[in-house]
Amino acid sequence: MTETPGFSTRAIHAGQEPDPRTGAVNVPIYASSTFAQDGVGGLREGFEYARTGNPTRRALETAIAALEGGTHGRAFSSGMAATDAALRSMLRPGDHLVIPNDAYGGTFRLIDKVLTHWGITYSVAPVDDPHAIAEAITPETKVVWIESPTNPLLNVADIAAVAEVAHNAGAKLVVDNTFATPYYQQPLALGADVVLHSTTKYLGGHSDVVGGALVTDDPELDAAFGFLQNGAGGVPSPFDVFLTLRGLKTLSVRMDRHTANAAAIVELLQGHESISEVRWPGYAGMVSIRLSGGREAALDMCKKLELFTLAESLGGVESLVELPAAMTHASTAGSLLEVPDDLVRLSVGIEDVEDLLEDLRRSLR
Ligand SMILES: *Cc1c(COP(=O)(O)O)cnc(C)c1O
Numbered sequence: 001m002t003e004t005p006g007f008s009t010r011a012i013h014a015g016q017e018p019d020p021r022t023g024a025v026n027v028p029i030y031a032s033s034t035f036a037q038d039g040v041g042g043l044r045e046g047f048e049y050a051r052t053g054n055p056t057r058r059a060l061e062t063a064i065a066a067l068e069g070g071t072h073g074r075a076f077s078s079g080m081a082a083t084d085a086a087l088r089s090m091l092r093p094g095d096h097l098v099i100p101n102d103a104y105g106g107t108f109r110l111i112d113k114v115l116t117h118w119g120i121t122y123s124v125a126p127v128d129d130p131h132a133i134a135e136a137i138t139p140e141t142k143v144v145w146i147e148s149p150t151n152p153l154l155n156v157a158d159i160a161a162v163a164e165v166a167h168n169a170g171a172k173l174v175v176d177n178t179f180a181t182p183y184y185q186q187p188l189a190l191g192a193d194v195v196l197h198s199t200t201k202y203l204g205g206h207s208d209v210v211g212g213a214l215v216t217d218d219p220e221l222d223a224a225f226g227f228l229q230n231g232a233g234g235v236p237s238p239f240d241v242f243l244t245l246r247g248l249k250t251l252s253v254r255m256d257r258h259t260a261n262a263a264a265i266v267e268l269l270q271g272h273e274s275i276s277e278v279r280w281p282g283y284a285g286m287v288s289i290r291l292s293g294g295r296e297a298a299l300d301m302c303k304k305l306e307l308f309t310l311a312e313s314l315g316g317v318e319s320l321v322e323l324p325a326a327m328t329h330a331s332t333a334g335s336l337l338e339v340p341d342d343l344v345r346l347s348v349g350i351e352d353v354e355d356l357l358e359d360l361r362r363s364l365r
Contacts, residue, residue, distance in 0.1 A: 085234060086196060098124070101125060180283070
């Protein structure tokens with residue numbers, strides 16, 4: 001094939017050729033911590049020890065890079081392990097970074113509670129305002145870190161504009177693309193230097209595995225990420241990688257259904273008297289709402305929903321509901337990133353939409 005294959009074709013085939021020895025159409029789970037060498041230093045396919053590299057992991061890294069339109073992919077044991085590897089590769093004591101004023105709680109916690117002890121400073125800015133981001137940049141800024149859409153407020157960044165702001169200041173742009181997925185948004189093509197994923201969410205898609213990934217076109221950054229895969233060891237198991245690859249194959253059909261279901265739910269909620277605000281970027285399954293009745297009404301809704309399971313996380317085939325201020329984003333309480341206490345976050349799954357609508361109607365009665 002001379003042209004780049006389409007998105008769904010890449011999801012199913014990139015890095016996933018039939019096994020040359022047996023013809024298995026799925027990449028085997030290479031449950032091996034070490035690889036025989038043909039004489040000292042004689043590696044057969046570049047594999048020596050599984051913390052450094054493993055064939056199943058390499059398949060996932062190739063596939064995710066292909067979906068993001070990037071040249072290099074690295075898989076990690078969680079989105080936070082990927083975040084940690086990216087930050088520690090790109091920042092040194094004395095450096096500064098800019099993060100969203102509604103960043104994912106875990107990202108904020110890692111920066112605020114850990115990296116600051118190592119001489120890193122940070123400022124916050126709204127992701128949907130490139131001027132505010134430019135104003136938050138200092139001479140020491142080495143990284144501008146954004147999510148788009150953000151978790152849980154679903155604010156959307158103009159990634160190309162933010163990339164220009166970052167690059168003008170000599171800083172690199174990292175985009176956490178967990179919520180949009182490469183199906184809807186490919187940040188590298190918009191000027192980002194690094195794309196991060198919590199593959200736990202839509203890429204895995206079945207709420208059965210925790211993982212993370214980094215993608216870049218920059219060979220030096222990729223080498224630094226690879227150094228930390230080996231040097232710090234936050235790598236996924238071959239079985240976790242297999243589950244993620246299995247989920248990845250159906251990303252496009254799942255995303256179409258998540259979006260269609262979310263659109264119908266947004267229509268119901270927008271007209272509802274109990275709801276004061278509905279936030280949805282127009283794609284994917286994340287919908288955040290605020291209740292006219294405040295925190296008590298939000299708690300009541302979470303309690304009454306039956307098909308929407310009360311749980312953290314998102315992006316799986318099943319619908320979930322949560323209260324960010326008390327659950328996923330509890331670590332932001334009292335900080336600049338505090339989220340409203342009447343905010344309810346829905347992760348709309350791919351069940352029959354009529355059943356989801358009925359569950360929501362009943363919970364708001
Ligand atoms: C979940 C999440 C993370 C962290 O990923 P884990 O796989 O839970 O470690 C990072 N960013 C966003 C936007 C997330 O939703």
